[in-house]
Amino acid sequence: MRAAVPSSSILKTIQSIRRRGCPSKPAFDWPLQRGVILSSHPDEEAFGIKMASFGTFRGSFMFMRHLLSARHYKHCCSRAKAVKPVFSLCPSPRVIYPQCRNFKTSYGKAGPVLQFNLSDIGEGITEVTVKEWYIQYVKEGDKVSQFDSICEVQSDKASVTITSRYDGTIRKLYYDVDSIALVGTPLVDIETDAGQEGAPEKDVVETPAVSHEEHTQQEIKGHKIQATPAVRRLAMENNIKLSEVVGTGKDGRILKEDILNYLSKQTGAILPPSPYHEIQPPPPTAAVPSAAKLKDRAPLPGSAWPVIQRPVFTGKDHTEPLKGFQKAMVKTMTAALKIPHFGYFDEVDMTKLVQLRSELKELAESRGVKLSYMPFFIKAASLGLLQFPILNASVDEGCQNITYKAAHNIGLAMDTTQGLLVPNVKNVQVLSVFDIAVELNRLQALGVSGQLGTADLTGGTFTLSNIGSIGGTYAKPVILPPEVAIGALGKIQTLPRFNSRDEVVKAHVMNVSWSADHRIIDGATMCRFSNLWKSYLENPATMVFDLK
Amino acid sequence: MWSRLRTCRNLCLKTRICFQLNRAQGTFSALLDENCRAGAVLLSTSSNVFHNLALEDWIHARVDLDNRSILFMWRNRPAVVIGRHQNPWQECNVPLLRERGIPVARRRSGGGTVFHDLGNLNLTFFSSRKRYDRQRNLRIVTRALKQLRPSLDVRVTDRFDILLNEQFKISGTAAKLGRTGAYHHCTVLCAVDRTLLSVTLRSSCTGIRSNATPSVPAPVKNLRDDDPTLTCEAVMEAVATQYSADFGLNRPVIVVDPTHELCHPGINGIAQELQTWDWVFGKTPKFTLETSLEVHYEARSSKVHLHMDVKNGIIETCGIEIPHNWLPPETCAELSRLMVGSRFCPTDTALIFTAFLRSNPESHKLETKIHILSENIAALM
Numbered sequence: 001m002r003a004a005v006p007s008s009s010i011l012k013t014i015q016s017i018r019r020r021g022c023p024s025k026p027a028f029d030w031p032l033q034r035g036v037i038l039s040s041h042p043d044e045e046a047f048g049i050k051m052a053s054f055g056t057f058r059g060s061f062m063f064m065r066h067l068l069s070a071r072h073y074k075h076c077c078s079r080a081k082a083v084k085p086v087f088s089l090c091p092s093p094r095v096i097y098p099q100c101r102n103f104k105t106s107y108g109k110a111g112p113v114l115q116f117n118l119s120d121i122g123e124g125i126t127e128v129t130v131k132e133w134y135i136q137y138v139k140e141g142d143k144v145s146q147f148d149s150i151c152e153v154q155s156d157k158a159s160v161t162i163t164s165r166y167d168g169t170i171r172k173l174y175y176d177v178d179s180i181a182l183v184g185t186p187l188v189d190i191e192t193d194a195g196q197e198g199a200p201e202k203d204v205v206e207t208p209a210v211s212h213e214e215h216t217q218q219e220i221k222g223h224k225i226q227a228t229p230a231v232r233r234l235a236m237e238n239n240i241k242l243s244e245v246v247g248t249g250k251d252g253r254i255l256k257e258d259i260l261n262y263l264s265k266q267t268g269a270i271l272p273p274s275p276y277h278e279i280q281p282p283p284p285t286a287a288v289p290s291a292a293k294l295k296d297r298a299p300l301p302g303s304a305w306p307v308i309q310r311p312v313f314t315g316k317d318h319t320e321p322l323k324g325f326q327k328a329m330v331k332t333m334t335a336a337l338k339i340p341h342f343g344y345f346d347e348v349d350m351t352k353l354v355q356l357r358s359e360l361k362e363l364a365e366s367r368g369v370k371l372s373y374m375p376f377f378i379k380a381a382s383l384g385l386l387q388f389p390i391l392n393a394s395v396d397e398g399c400q401n402i403t404y405k406a407a408h409n410i411g412l413a414m415d416t417t418q419g420l421l422v423p424n425v426k427n428v429q430v431l432s433v434f435d436i437a438v439e440l441n442r443l444q445a446l447g448v449s450g451q452l453g454t455a456d457l458t459g460g461t462f463t464l465s466n467i468g469s470i471g472g473t474y475a476k477p478v479i480l481p482p483e484v485a486i487g488a489l490g491k492i493q494t495l496p497r498f499n500s501r502d503e504v505v506k507a508h509v510m511n512v513s514w515s516a517d518h519r520i521i522d523g524a525t526m527c528r529f530s531n532l533w534k535s536y537l538e539n540p541a542t543m544v545f546d547l548k
Numbered sequence: 549m550w551s552r553l554r555t556c557r558n559l560c561l562k563t564r565i566c567f568q569l570n571r572a573q574g575t576f577s578a579l580l581d582e583n584c585r586a587g588a589v590l591l592s593t594s595s596n597v598f599h600n601l602a603l604e605d606w607i608h609a610r611v612d613l614d615n616r617s618i619l620f621m622w623r624n625r626p627a628v629v630i631g632r633h634q635n636p637w638q639e640c641n642v643p644l645l646r647e648r649g650i651p652v653a654r655r656r657s658g659g660g661t662v663f664h665d666l667g668n669l670n671l672t673f674f675s676s677r678k679r680y681d682r683q684r685n686l687r688i689v690t691r692a693l694k695q696l697r698p699s700l701d702v703r704v705t706d707r708f709d710i711l712l713n714e715q716f717k718i719s720g721t722a723a724k725l726g727r728t729g730a731y732h733h734c735t736v737l738c739a740v741d742r743t744l745l746s747v748t749l750r751s752s753c754t755g756i757r758s759n760a761t762p763s764v765p766a767p768v769k770n771l772r773d774d775d776p777t778l779t780c781e782a783v784m785e786a787v788a789t790q791y792s793a794d795f796g797l798n799r800p801v802i803v804v805d806p807t808h809e810l811c812h813p814g815i816n817g818i819a820q821e822l823q824t825w826d827w828v829f830g831k832t833p834k835f836t837l838e839t840s841l842e843v844h845y846e847a848r849s850s851k852v853h854l855h856m857d858v859k860n861g862i863i864e865t866c867g868i869e870i871p872h873n874w875l876p877p878e879t880c881a882e883l884s885r886l887m888v889g890s891r892f893c894p895t896d897t898a899l900i901f902t903a904f905l906r907s908n909p910e911s912h913k914l915e916t917k918i919h920i921l922s923e924n925i926a927a928l929m
Contacts, residue, residue, distance in 0.1 A: 152632065158658055160726075241578075324890020327886065335907035450894065450895045451646055453926060
């Protein structure tokens with residue numbers, strides 16, 4: 001079959017479009033360019049639909065569409081010139097690239113780049129200072145949605161949040177932070193998505209543009225509420241305004257769980273899940289497979305496994321440099337792991353201590369102090385260090401000299417919002433259990449308010465970490481240089497144990513995990529220290545006996 | 549019998565109002581939509597500055613203000629509130645506030661720094677962008693005061709301050725404009741602790757250069773100094789009455805609890821965010837600190853020169869210059885390098901110095917000097 005060549009006038013139109021026309025390449029190649037020529041019955045010369053072959057049909061359809069668009073292009077251009085600014089608040093957006101907007105699919109994704117002018121602030125103000133761009137998501141190349149906040153400007157004690165009028169991508173910022181911006185001048189250039197009609201010209205949008213129905217397009221004071229249609233339907237069924245619900249998804253998106261939580265809070269009931277599911281569950285016949293069933297259910301030769309809709313994960317990795325306290329931790333731990341550690345673990349029966357503390361708690365509170373188990377642990381450790389001073393020592397960098405420290409400055413690992421802090425209680429050897437409790441209260445208050453100084457944070461000789469207050473039984477704590485030993489205390493559990501009469505009794509049991517520097521401390525020393533410490537806690541009366 | 553009927557009727561009315569407030573589906577904005585079409589006067593039960601600021605934000609974001617005007621009255625326990633684009637280290641004595649447990653809060657509106665306590669009345673006027681008018685709001689306040697005490701000489705200035713006796717400032721203003729709504733808030737000094745005010749609003753850190761909004765200091769006076777019979781409560785009532793009269797409201801003042809999550813969904817999250825370090829200190833516009841410190845050791849003192857560039861509360865560059873006989877230059881250089889990337893706050897500084905001492909064991913003398921240096925630098929923050 002012989003191809004019919006399109007007539008010359010049509011060719012000329014096509015070529016002129018290609019010269020003037022779209023900023024981006026059309027999505028298809030001209031059949032002529034490729035050398036694929038339209039084939040048809042020799043008698044038909046018109047550029048109508050050619051039915052001879054598949055390629056021909058496709059080519060000619062595209063050709064026709066392009067031609068129609070060429071006609072519309074002229075129409076569009078004349079229309080664009082005729083648009084006048086209707087509203088006085090700001091001039092109509094300057095369309096920079098003339099573009100036919102009616103055929104979105106044939107042209108590329110870029111839409112017109114619109115200038116967004118700084119609108120009138122009111123009270124006759126003519127200039128403002130740009131104070132902050134919302135830099136997390138507004139820099140050149142970033143996407144914004146309509147009503148997203150772009151920047152903060154300040155004028156005369158008033159701070160104004162400027163929100164975007166269009167959906168699109170930021171292409172240019174006209175002002176830096178701290179520069180003066182004039183009202184009515186361009187603030188940013190936004191490249192809108194193709195197909196978006198001209199910007200809403202009014203600065204203050206009175207009603208939502210799309211629909212008056214509350215549930216389809218709701219805004220919380222200028223922020224479009226993000227929620228999937230399923231969530232909106234659930235809200236509508238339960239007569240909930242989306243503006244009342246707090247969204248916990250990305251960018252404040254409202255999820256189904258948020259609606260259910262809102263409902264349960266309001267009515268005190270937990271509602272059954274909505275019958276409408278966003279992702280269809282697999283059909284009930286494809287139930288939990290067992291090994292035998294799996295064999296039976298192996299796909300028959302020639303057929304494939306059922307295709308499951310995989311949810312698309314759009315999360316992105318995020319890299320940032322380490323912050324101050326993280327760097328401090330890196331430095332400390334790098335130095336710490338140069339020390340050869342060994343671990344020693346044991347179990348302590350805390351039954352008698354639990355009873356003692358409950359008796360003394362009220363007395364402490366009457367003196368205005370909160371009493372926990374830590375003062376007992378710290379004091380018992382100090383008494384043990386008196387017998388085993390090598391655990392309260394320090395070695396120099398080359399491990400040539402060992403210094404036996406006189407003061408027992410026992411550190412306490414504290415988990416705060418700023419990270420791990422280890423303040424220490426100074427000179428525990430001369431303090432009573434009550435004094436230690438007072439000091440701990442003080443350190444905890446300072447830790448919470450972020451006022452711990454270097455004096456409190458340095459000078460420690462021995463450390464105890466009460467990780468059990470959060471959870472856990474055994475741990476492998478890391479020694480903090482320049483110390484040589486550390487203990488981690490697990491949580492106190494109520495467990496059955498045999499007593500001396502072979503009866504099963506309820507016991508409060510706590511696990512302790514010690515780590516020590518094996519260059520100067522051996523296992524036997526650690527074991528004996530641990531046994532002594534343990535005996536003080538299992539029998540608090542012996543602690544009183546040896547109290548200094 | 550009639551009295552019993554009356555009691556019954558009152559009880560029914562009260563119960564109905566209670567039900568309206570506690571109804572399962574109701575939130576505060578729904579309540580306003582149903583009952584207060586023209587507007588309302590609100591009084592906060594909380595004296596926590598963060599909860600009250602959170603309620604301000606919540607109303608601004610969630611309540612439809614198109615045809616409604618709301619007046620919100622609140623008082624706080626001692627706190628310092630800085631403007632959106634201000635530098636707290638430049639405006640107040642941050643170490644002293646930390647020591648005394650007085651919180652620093654950053655509000656979302658512009659303007660300068662104010663000291664709040666229970667003798668300082670805060671008034672927030674909510675309206676739509678179109679009907680935003682600061683002069684009108686302040687005139688309501690002056691008229692209310694004149695109604696209360698006709699002999700009081702109060703006047704609104706062009707800078708939106710209220711002056712007493714043409715000399716002393718008793719009110720400062722700040723405003724926030726959003727897309728469709730706006731609010732204007734102002735303070736009224738009734739019986740503030742002036743000593744505490746002047747001590748806390750003095751910067752501890754000289755040598756800061758930045759483009760943050762500066763506060764304009766002015767001589768202040770309490771209304772009570774002029775007329776000892778004036779109380780905060782009387783002023784609140786007068787302003788509420790004047791506002792209701794001007795806006796045609798005939799409902800009583802509504803008492804709101806800013807911590808009630810059911811009535812104000814999301815408000816506790818807003819209050820938490822306002823208390824984070826990243827908001828209060830991290831939102832400071834970038835600044836440069838250039839200062840000299842005197843460090844004393846063994847009855848001798850040396851001068852330490854400090855240079856820091858801080859952006860978003862994080863130290864971007866740091867230079868510590870110390871005489872070489874006091875600390876070796878490698879130690880200084882290492883400490884300066886470690887400070888980069890940490891926050892401009894005393895805890896982070898203490899952590900950095902502690903980590904340095906742990907990994908670089910020094911002689912006792914040097915350790916003590918490093919401690920002293922760390923304390924002096926932390927005292928600036």
